[in-house]
Structures are given as C-alpha cells and as structure tokens.
Amino acid sequence: MELYLFVYLSLVALPFMSLTFLLIFCEVSHKHWKRNGVFSLKPTLLFGNAKDIVLQKEGMGMSMKHFYDNLKRNGLSFGGYYFLMRPLLVLSDLDLIKRVLITDFSHFVDHPFYINEENDPLSANLYALQGDRWKNRRSKIGAAFTAGKLKLMFETVVATCQELIDVIDEKAGRNGAIDINDIIADLGVDIIGSCAFGLECNSFKKPNNKFKYYGLQYLHAQSMWGAFVFLLLFTFPAIFKIIKPNIHNKEMTEFFVRLVKDVAKHREENNIIRNDFMHSVLQIKNNAEISESSFGSVNSSNGTQNKEEGISITEIAAHCFAFFVAGYEPFSTATSFCLYELSLKTELQGMVRQEVKTVLQANEGKLTYGAVMDMKLLDKCVNETFRKYPSATSHIRLCTETYKVPNSNFSIAKGTTVFIPVYGVHMDPEYYPNPEVFDPERFSEENLSKRPAESYMPFGLGPRKCPAYQFGLLEIKAALVTLLQRYRFSLHPSTKVPITMNPKNAVMHPSSTIYLCAERN
Ligand code: HEM
Numbered sequence: 348m349e350l351y352l353f354v355y356l357s358l359v360a361l362p363f364m365s366l367t368f369l370l371i372f373c374e375v376s377h378k379h380w381k382r383n384g385v386f387s388l389k390p391t392l393l394f395g396n397a398k399d400i401v402l403q404k405e406g407m408g409m410s411m412k413h414f415y416d417n418l419k420r421n422g423l424s425f426g427g428y429y430f431l432m433r434p435l436l437v438l439s440d441l442d443l444i445k446r447v448l449i450t451d452f453s454h455f456v457d458h459p460f461y462i463n464e465e466n467d468p469l470s471a472n473l474y475a476l477q478g479d480r481w482k483n484r485r486s487k488i489g490a491a492f493t494a495g496k497l498k499l500m501f502e503t504v505v506a507t508c509q510e511l512i513d514v515i516d517e518k519a520g521r522n523g524a525i526d527i528n529d530i531i532a533d534l535g536v537d538i539i540g541s542c543a544f545g546l547e548c549n550s551f552k553k554p555n556n557k558f559k560y561y562g563l564q565y566l567h568a569q570s571m572w573g574a575f576v577f578l579l580l581f582t583f584p585a586i587f588k589i590i591k592p593n594i595h596n597k598e599m600t601e602f603f604v605r606l607v608k609d610v611a612k613h614r615e616e617n618n619i620i621r622n623d624f625m626h627s628v629l630q631i632k633n634n635a636e637i638s639e640s641s642f643g644s645v646n647s648s649n650g651t652q653n654k655e656e657g658i659s660i661t662e663i664a665a666h667c668f669a670f671f672v673a674g675y676e677p678f679s680t681a682t683s684f685c686l687y688e689l690s691l692k693t694e695l696q697g698m699v700r701q702e703v704k705t706v707l708q709a710n711e712g713k714l715t716y717g718a719v720m721d722m723k724l725l726d727k728c729v730n731e732t733f734r735k736y737p738s739a740t741s742h743i744r745l746c747t748e749t750y751k752v753p754n755s756n757f758s759i760a761k762g763t764t765v766f767i768p769v770y771g772v773h774m775d776p777e778y779y780p781n782p783e784v785f786d787p788e789r790f791s792e793e794n795l796s797k798r799p800a801e802s803y804m805p806f807g808l809g810p811r812k813c814p815a816y817q818f819g820l821l822e823i824k825a826a827l828v829t830l831l832q833r834y835r836f837s838l839h840p841s842t843k844v845p846i847t848m849n850p851k852n853a854v855m856h857p858s859s860t861i862y863l864c865a866e867r868n
Pocket residue numbers: 458473474475485669670671673674675677678738739742743805806807808810811812813814815816818819820
C-alpha cells in the first residue's frame with residue numbers, strides 16, 4: 348500500500364503539484380507591476396512579454412525598442428516588462444536614464460550577474476564583479492587604458508592590422524566575395540591575443556590556434572547553453588545562488604589560467620616590459636609603480652607582492668578573459684557594419700578614403716595615434732555605425748539601494764533589474780530624424796549640440812561605462828584605415844539589403860553574411 352502511494356505521488360501528484368505551483372508563481376509574478384501601479388503590457392502565460400525572444404523570432408534589442416516606443420507613445424518615463432516571470436523596469440526618459448547611470452549611480456552600482464569564484468574562476472571578471480570589490484578593481488584596471496598607454500598599444504594594433512593586407516589582396520585578386528565579418532573576427536582574435544595576453548596568434552595562417560579555439564568556444568556556446576543560462580538567470584536568480592552551476596567549461600578555464608600563469612612567470616622572472624593589458628594587471632598584482640604614460644617594470648621596486656588586495660593569477664585570467672569576450676564581437680561587427688554602409692554609399696566612401704589618404708600623406712604615410720585622431724569624417728562614420736548598430740542593445744543595472752524616482756510616487760525597490768533600451772533611444776526620431784538612414788553628419792559639432800548627450804550611449808555611461816571603449820574605437824579605426832587606404836569596397840550581389848539582425852544573438856549580429864568585393868587602387 349505504501350509503495351503504491353509512493354509511486355502514485357511520484358508519477359501523478361508531484362508533476363501536478365509542480366505545475367500548479369509554477370502556474371500560481373507565474374500568476375503572482377505577472378501581477379507585480381499592477382501591484383506597484385506601473386504601466387505594463389499584458390503578459391502571456393509563462394513567457395511574460397518575451398515570447399518572441401524566447402522563440403527566437405525577435406532579438407532582445409528589438410523587443411525592448413518596441414516597448415520603449417510604446418512608453419514614449421504613452422508619455423511615460425518608465426514601464427514594467429516581464430521577462431518570463433521576472434519583472435524588469437525599462438526606462439524611456441533620458442533624464443531618468445542619466446540619473447540611474449550617472450548622477451544617482453550609487454543606487455545602481457552592479458550588473459545583475461552571477462559569480463562563482465571558487466568553482467568557476469573566470470566568472471569573477473570585471474563585468475560581473477559587484478560592490479566594493481568592483482570599485483577597487485575598476486579603479487586599478489582603469490590605469491591600463493590611459494591615453495599614454497593607448498598610444499603605445501596602438502603601435503601593436505597597427506602592426507597586427509598589416510596581416511589584413513595579404514588576406515584581402517588574395518581575395519581581391521580573384522575578384523571573390525569577401526566574408527568581411529569572418530576576416531575581421533580573425534583579426535580581432537589576433538589583436539586581443541597580442542594586447543591582452545602578449546601572444547602572436549596569427550589566426551589567418553593558423554586558423555586552428557588554441558587561443559582562438561578556446562576563446563570562441565565560449566562565445567559560440569553563448570548562443571545555445573548561454574541563451575538557456577541567461578533565461579534561467581533572469582527568471583530565477585535565486586536558483587543560481589543555490590545550485591552554483593559553472594558557466595565556463597573546465598578545459599577552457601584551465602587553458603586560460605595556465606596561459607596567464609606561464610606568461611606571468613616568464614615576464615616576472617625576466618622582468619620583461621611589454622606594452623599590453625597583461626603587463627598592467629601584473630603590475631597591479633605585484634604592487635609595481637604604475638605610470639600614466641608608460642609601462643614600467645612588472646615587479647615592485649622594493650620586492651613586495653600586493654598581498655593587501657589579494658589579486659591572484661586566476662583573477663588576472665578572469666579579467667584578461669573578459670577583455671577577449673567584451674572586445675571581440677563589437678570590434679568585428681562594427682567594422683563590418685561600417686564597411687557595409689560605406690559600400691552602399693559610394694560617394695561617402697570616396698570622401699572617407701580621400702581623408703585617410705590626405706592625413707596619411709601629411710604624416711609621411713605612417714598610421715599613428717595622432718594621425719587617426721585627425722580623421723574627423725572617419726570618426727563620424729564610426730560613431731554613426733555604433734548609433735545604428737549598437738553592439739549592446741540594452742544596458743542593465745541592479746538596483747542596489749531603494750531609489751525614489753524624482754517627480755513620481757514610485758520607488759525602485761532594491762533588487763530590481765533595470766533596463767536601458769539603448770537601441771530604442773538610438774532609433775528614436777526625436778533625437779535622430781529618419782533613424783534608418785546612415786548619416787555621419789549627425790555627429791557634426793552643430794548637430795551634437797542639438798540633442799542631449801545621453802541620447803548616444805553605445806559604451807554605457809557613468810562609472811560603469813566600458814573602460815576600454817577608446818581602445819575599441821582605435822582598433823576599429825586602425826582596421827578601417829588599413830583597408831580604405833588600399834581598397835575600394837562594394838557590395839557583392841549575394842549580400843542582403845537591407846541587412847537584418849539575427850534574433851538568436853545576444854549582441855547585434857547580422858542574420859546573413861556580409862559579402863563585399865574589394866578593388867585595389
Ligand atoms: C568598441 C567596442 C566596444 C563596445 C561597443 C563595448 C561596449 C561595452 C558596454 C556597453 C559595456 C557595459 C557598459 C555599462 O554597463 O554601462 C562594456 C563594459 C565593459 N567592456 Fe566594453 N566595449 C567595447 C570594447 C571593449 C574592449 C576592447 C574591451 C577590453 C579590452 C572591453 C572591456 C569591457 C569591460 C571589462 C567591461 C566591464 C566594465 C565594468 O563593468 O566595470 N570593451 N563595454
């Protein structure tokens with residue numbers, strides 16, 4: 348009899364009770380915004396407002412844009428969104444966005460991410476660190492990106508970009524279609540390999556190198572396992588804290604930690620100075636004297652190690668790994684989108700090429716940090732690319748201290764996840780008339796002064812803004828100058844126009860390949 352009862356409970360009652368519990372939980376969760384007097388759209392059972400995202404019919408950026416448009420139509424500064432059962436607060440008012448990201452940042456310090464430092468050390472990277480630990484690391488790591496150091500690292504970037512020429516020459520000679528994103532992505536691996544880890548990867552000649560293999564393994568896994576983890580993390584963050592899953596696989600973690608250990612040992616023993624991020628983080632570890640404009644010794648002058656902060660080799664590996672993940676995709680996609688737009692607008696491309704040639708000629712043909720800074724039209728084109736195609740389509744913050752929204756009766760409760768719909772703002776005709784049109788003149792001084800500065804935020808804003816955005820811009824410009832100086836680009840007939848975005852990607856990524864033709868002159 349008891350056995351019968353047990354089998355009955357396991358097979359019938361438990362699934363039934365679980366389903367009932369899930370439905371009740373869903374029903375209660377989907378009343379959250381109504382209970383708080385906040386506007387929201389009618390949620391679908393289980394999916395909330397994210398049905399099209401979960402079914403991969405629409406990307407996160409587009410879904411948030413639609414919600415942003417809805418809030419604007421209703422004259423609202425914020426509204427509630429349900430990601431499955433998880434309530435998120437979406438902001439649409441630039442003044443409120445500025446308060447959350449900059450002025451009242453102390454209430455919104457963290458990214459709502461999960462760290463499991465003990466079993467998954469790569470998870471404890473700068474992007475995911477929270478509170479005082481983030482503050483401490485951020486101020487130190489920021490020292491790796493001063494203008495003086497960027498100038499020195501730029502030389503490495505330019506040298507790496509030279510690899511492009513042989514590859515494009517070969518394709519251009521055969522009049523073939525060039526998968527530009529693929530080529531620039533390989534270049535991205537080599538630049539990060541060189542600037543963050545001090546490695547020469549040469550991905551064009553050695554496409555199966557281990558650094559690329561393990562780095563991309565993580566990024567590719569993001570599309571399936573990552574999407575699943577992302578859904579769970581957003582819906583049931585408490586479960587993550589209990590079951591503590593590993594997001595980064597063991598083999599990949601071991602590869603990056605071993606790599607960093609070997610490089611650190613070699614540099615420390617031989618007191619090697621190299622102009623890269625790895626050098627800067629090793630200096631932090633060793634309490635070495637850090638200068639704004641140069642990369643000094645990697646070891647401390649009095650031989651003491653930095654015990655106070657306890658920055659370990661595994662933590663360094665986590666930060667360097669984050670450089671790979673954070674820098675790789677935006678570099679390849681932004682460079683490709685810019686070339687795609689310039690291939691559509693041949694007159695504009697001619698003007699940019701002319702500017703590049705004129706500035707280089709005045710600089711004895713050398714591509715230096717100063718020369719790239721003088722390319723004003725190129726700068727506007729890159730800015731417009733990030734406006735129309737922001738890699739991060741939303742910024743995310745965790746409310747770390749309850750916040751009363753000015754001029755309203757509503758308080759954002761501690762623990763609320765807040766979304767800033769970057770793509771919605773960048774495509775808002777109030778700030779950017781005819782937003783679908785690629786128009787670099789939006790970034791002329793005159794036009795810049797006509798709209799609020801917060802209407803442009805591809806790198807975030809405030810203390811948590813991307814610490815390496817200037818480096819990112821420099822590498823994109825170095826790649827574009829290397830290419831535009833030598834080649835005229837046009838669209839291959841197999842490229843889809845207009846280009847659409849892949850709803851399966853967390854960041855903005857084309858849904859079809861951008862094929863270009865290059866003609867040398
Ligand atoms: C040019 C392309 C890049 C774009 C569009 C970009 C964009 C972003 C965005 C939107 C954020 C989040 C900001 C926020 O939450 O407000 C971010 C953070 C971050 N980015 Fe970038 N990024 C780029 C390049 C890079 C590169 C090249 C690196 C490393 C070498 C890097 C390292 C980081 C790190 C470590 C963070 C976390 C910062 C923190 O939480 O304190 N990024 N980036």
